[in-house]
Amino acid sequence: MNFQPYRSPSTGRPVRAVLFDTFGTVVDWRTGVAREVAAFAAAHGHTLDADAFADHWRALYQPAMDAIRSGQRGFTKLDTLHRENLDAALRHHGINPDQFSRETLEELNKSWHRLPPWPDSVEGLAAIRRHYIVGPLSNGNTSLLLDMARDAGLPWDVIIGSDMTGTYKPLPQAYLRTAEFLDLEPGEVMLAAAHNSDLQAAREAGLATAFVARPTEHGPGQAVDLAPEGDWNLVASSIPGLADRLGA
Amino acid sequence: MNFQPYRSPSTGRPVRAVLFDTFGTVVDWRTGVAREVAAFAAAHGHTLDADAFADHWRALYQPAMDAIRSGQRGFTKLDTLHRENLDAALRHHGINPDQFSRETLEELNKSWHRLPPWPDSVEGLAAIRRHYIVGPLSNGNTSLLLDMARDAGLPWDVIIGSDMTGTYKPLPQAYLRTAEFLDLEPGEVMLAAAHNSDLQAAREAGLATAFVARPTEHGPGQAVDLAPEGDWNLVASSIPGLADRLGA
Missing domain, CATH: 1.10.150.240 (Putative phosphatase; domain 2)
Structure with missing residues (x-):
């Protein structure tokens, strides 16, 4: 296979897993x-x-x-x-x-x-999954994320709930223990999120980062997280857009 | 939807998740x-x-x-x-x-x-998944089970590795902590396995049980686990056969 995984300039490593914040980023x-x-x-x-x-x-x-x-x-x-x-x-x-x-x-x-996915989520995750491990990196517990995945048809490879890491984002252990369960270095994991603060914490823990804009998460008058506020590795306006930037 | 989940006579509860021993039961x-x-x-x-x-x-x-x-x-x-x-x-x-x-x-x-699935595994898991949560209940660690799933195309909903429960079968906590991550009662979880000893321990922990015969796991001269040695809830000679017995 000639696929070349995205290599994060900030970590120097090929990304193996693309993990998603869920509430707001994947589901509405x-x-x-x-x-x-x-x-x-x-x-x-x-x-x-x-x-x-x-x-x-x-x-x-x-x-x-x-x-x-x-x-x-x-x-x-x-x-x-x-x-x-x-x-x-x-x-x-x-x-x-x-x-x-x-x-x-x-x-x-x-x-x-039972939250509905954004219209592009399922298609985008399926595209990324062809070349990368995909999963949530959420504060949700395992059974919540599992029910959500079955209900919304989210094609996760693996679900590592916050009850498995025993901690909540943005504490560093939430990101680091997740990478450890995957037997990956933090730099081999990318967090994709619609929230700048989550990406900041992920970067500080050594992860690669991708901003996916969700300008109506908070309704029509949303005033926060409308644009990237850091030098994130990738920026996209949808999950299929992120798939493109990942070469997937 | 009119589907009626299998109800285990030994636990009196509808089965919500069918979890599989992997080495020997799902893969060769x-x-x-x-x-x-x-x-x-x-x-x-x-x-x-x-x-x-x-x-x-x-x-x-x-x-x-x-x-x-x-x-x-x-x-x-x-x-x-x-x-x-x-x-x-x-x-x-x-x-x-x-x-x-x-x-x-x-x-x-x-x-x-990178173990090959038995020829019936993927089809059988996909059938069961239509009506039940499916996942491994294995002594494998998460990253091993994840690589195996991607390589063999095993359509798990969720992977709860032994590094998540922090213990090994047949200790009761291996079964009980898995049910807890799923937010299910032990009796709402069924273990499907080709090994009588695993089923015995699962039953003692309160799980429903299904024997799936794998008479060549140990090669052509296999002498153990050729038949059920307990009064397991269900008995099948393949995973699609188990799907039939589960009404899936």
């Missing part, structure tokens, strides 16, 4: 969550702004992980954090979560397992 | 290793019985893991154990491993990453 969490929240609210006779609810639920994500990153709290998987934050988001919207059964709330919590 | 390690050993010997001007070499190399596998299972030695991944055992197998066959470069021996060691 805002649309997916808002759709399920709207259906939930309608079914239970509540009125709410489903987009705002999705944004609020998502906004509680980083502070919940911060407690774990700082060591204040032991590793707790994302499904559990989402479930706790769901109670908080419901209360914030004036809805008492105690009126619902445990099963009803768990079902709504699983909306994070 | 003896043929694959012997082929690479024969090529290696020819390239270096040595004469040996490649089948006997493969058998000997494989025979060193259980004792190497025993030291880890007993706690005598910290968790060490299978690639490393195979590499140590390769030196021993070469010496046993009168070949001094020190005459070869590190790269040459590592390349031969990777023959365990």
Whole structure:
């Protein structure tokens, strides 16, 4: 085979695995969550702004992980954090979560397992997979990422959930332990992400980096991550575009 | 969708994931290793019985893991154990491993990453995958199982290597931690294996069980595991046969 893998100038090594941030980069969490929240609210006779609810639920994500990153709290998987934050988001919207059964709330919590891919994701991942290992590098837990992959048809080779590394991005061990499971040097792994801060942390851990723009992740008025803010190895406006730049 | 998953009478639960022992059950390690050993010997001007070499190399596998299972030695991944055992197998066959470069021996060691699937494996896994999560439940490390999957075209949904559970079958934690990563009860997971002892341990850990006969795993004179030796939930002579019994 004459294929020459992309060689990162910053690491000097051929890239063997292209790993993807998932929420926002591969799947459209805002649309997916808002759709399920709207259906939930309608079914239970509540009125709410489903987009705002999705944004609020998502906004509680980083502070919940911060407690774990700082060591204040032991590793707790994302499904559990989402479930706790769901109670908080419901209360914030004036809805008492105690009126619902445990099963009803768990079902709504699983909306994070059923997020729609961006229209180009499946095709782009399949193209890259022909020449590189592809997988998520996400703060999601394994079962969440697995359900998402089966539901959305994401053709991952391997799923290394945050419950396997036992830590959350952007801590360096999240990137380094993932490379270790793959038996690759950090420079043989590329992170593809729509978030500059994630790429910065990946670069500091020694990974190659690719920015994939997702200018409507946060809805029509998005003000962050519209463009690359670092000298990332590759920049693309879609995953098939990234495949092209990787020669895949 | 009207599909009804198989419900194990021993656990009373619907099976959600069908996980496979790999060496012997999904891939033909003896043929694959012997082929690479024969090529290696020819390239270096040595004469040996490649089948006997493969058998000997494989025979060193259980004792190497025993030291880890007993706690005598910290968790060490299978690639490393195979590499140590390769030196021993070469010496046993009168070949001094020190005459070869590190790269040459590592390349031969990777023959365990390039094992051919049994002729029915890929088709059978693809059928089961339509209705169940499929993955390996193997003592192989993640990178070994990933290389094997890409090389052989095994359509796994997820790969949970022994380096992720940090333990080796047949210790109960190997089965239980795998179920935990999948967020499934042990009884929602089925182990499919060609080895009665593996199924016995899986059943003791609460998993559903399926025996898949592989009567030539050890060559034409195989004397073990020719038939089920326990009251396993399902019995099949191929993976497509197992797919039929699972209704997949």
